Amino acid sequence: MTEKLSAETSLRGYAGVLTTQKLPYGLVPAELCPVIHCVKSLNHLADRDVVALNPNGYVRTLFRVASEHNVLFATDRCNSFCLMCSQPPRDVDDSDRLSEHLRLIELIDPRTREMGITGGEPTLLKDGLIHIVRKCKEFLPQTAIHILSNGRLFYYGSYAHNLAEVGHTDLMVGIPLYADTDHEHDYIVQSRGAFDETMVGFQNLGRHGVAVEVRVVTHRLTVHRLENLAEFIYRNLPFAAHVAFMGLETVGFAVPNIETLWVDPWDYRHELEQATRYLADRGMHVSIYNHQLCTLPVSIWTYSRMSISDWKNEYLPICSACTARERCGGFFSSSIRARHSEHIGPFEVLPA
Numbered sequence: 001m002t003e004k005l006s007a008e009t010s011l012r013g014y015a016g017v018l019t020t021q022k023l024p025y026g027l028v029p030a031e032l033c034p035v036i037h038c039v040k041s042l043n044h045l046a047d048r049d050v051v052a053l054n055p056n057g058y059v060r061t062l063f064r065v066a067s068e069h070n071v072l073f074a075t076d077r078c079n080s081f082c083l084m085c086s087q088p089p090r091d092v093d094d095s096d097r098l099s100e101h102l103r104l105i106e107l108i109d110p111r112t113r114e115m116g117i118t119g120g121e122p123t124l125l126k127d128g129l130i131h132i133v134r135k136c137k138e139f140l141p142q143t144a145i146h147i148l149s150n151g152r153l154f155y156y157g158s159y160a161h162n163l164a165e166v167g168h169t170d171l172m173v174g175i176p177l178y179a180d181t182d183h184e185h186d187y188i189v190q191s192r193g194a195f196d197e198t199m200v201g202f203q204n205l206g207r208h209g210v211a212v213e214v215r216v217v218t219h220r221l222t223v224h225r226l227e228n229l230a231e232f233i234y235r236n237l238p239f240a241a242h243v244a245f246m247g248l249e250t251v252g253f254a255v256p257n258i259e260t261l262w263v264d265p266w267d268y269r270h271e272l273e274q275a276t277r278y279l280a281d282r283g284m285h286v287s288i289y290n291h292q293l294c295t296l297p298v299s300i301w302t303y304s305r306m307s308i309s310d311w312k313n314e315y316l317p318i319c320s321a322c323t324a325r326e327r328c329g330g331f332f333s334s335s336i337r338a339r340h341s342e343h344i345g346p347f348e349v350l351p352a
């Protein structure tokens with residue numbers, strides 16, 4: 001809180017106190033509400049942001065009103081173990097987090113345009129995920145909900161049916177597909193049988209009218225079959241609302257696996273161009289995420305999006321001289337530190 005706390009301050013209606021002030025012991029009785037004081041700075045927070053106060057003094061920012069990239073972290077657990085997982089799973093019992101998620105939804109600004117639900121694997125909450133989506137529909141009716149899932153539990157038609165039954169009118173499930181062959185997809189997600197489950201999951205969601213997005217992370221193990229994968233998607237998932245080709249984020253498991261995964265985007269630019277054009281020419285909605293424009297053929301610039309979350313998006317010093325800077329998605333902060341294309345170069349004039 002920004003106002004100066006004194007014995008006269010009324011804390012009626014406050015769920016907790018977070019302040020930079022040093023408070024005398026007992027000024028706010030512990031039974032009234034939780035207090036964290038002597039915080040170094042609150043400058044990153046704004047009115048209507050939502051934070052969680054932990055008894056050990058740890059403060060988690062759960063929602064930022066100024067951000068376009070808010071997500072609800074459903075669970076730390078996952079039933080896959082992808083080689084490039086950016087949020088490595090933890091096998092913990094976090095079933096008690098559901099009540100926190102439901103409370104968070106009540107506190108989020110209802111004018112929020114979009115919110116993600118991610119993890120871990122959100123479907124491991126099973127009916128809990130259905131409750132979350134139902135609560136979003138009730139409290140955030142204007143907010144588009146985008147669930148990131150490996151899709152495997154939608155293999156169970158009843159689960160896809162239950163999600164559809166919520167009747168959320170602006171809901172999409174984004175599901176990764178890494179290859180058009182089962183053994184390659186299963187190897188990348190480190191789970192035998194995942195490809196079959198995911199494909200049935202896609203079909204079940206489509207059958208029940210839930211919008212799906214196909215997400216393809218581009219790295220050394222996926223780029224050699226990008227064109228085959230594009231054809232596979234067109235023939236088997238023509239109902240997909242969106243297909244996203246996504247550059248690698250060098251965090252999490254991608255760090256120890258970098259030599260296995262890394263390929264300069266410049267080296268697969270033609271494969272990416274063919275795959276993108278193949279789908280777009282057949283009327284599918286395609287996007288390219290996490291790529292720098294100077295690594296892409298100009299013919300597919302129109303599909304490139306500014307996709308990297310604001311808090312982890314950076315540019316190289318040479319980018320300040322680039323006329324494409326305003327249209328370019330830039331870099332993950334982690335990629336700037338770890339590895340990026342050797343073909344980054346500013347445009348003096350924008351290509352026609």
Ligand code: SF4
Nearest residue numbers: 292294319322328345
């Ligand atoms: S030089 Fe920088 S801003 Fe320009 S296209 Fe390349 S990465 Fe983007």
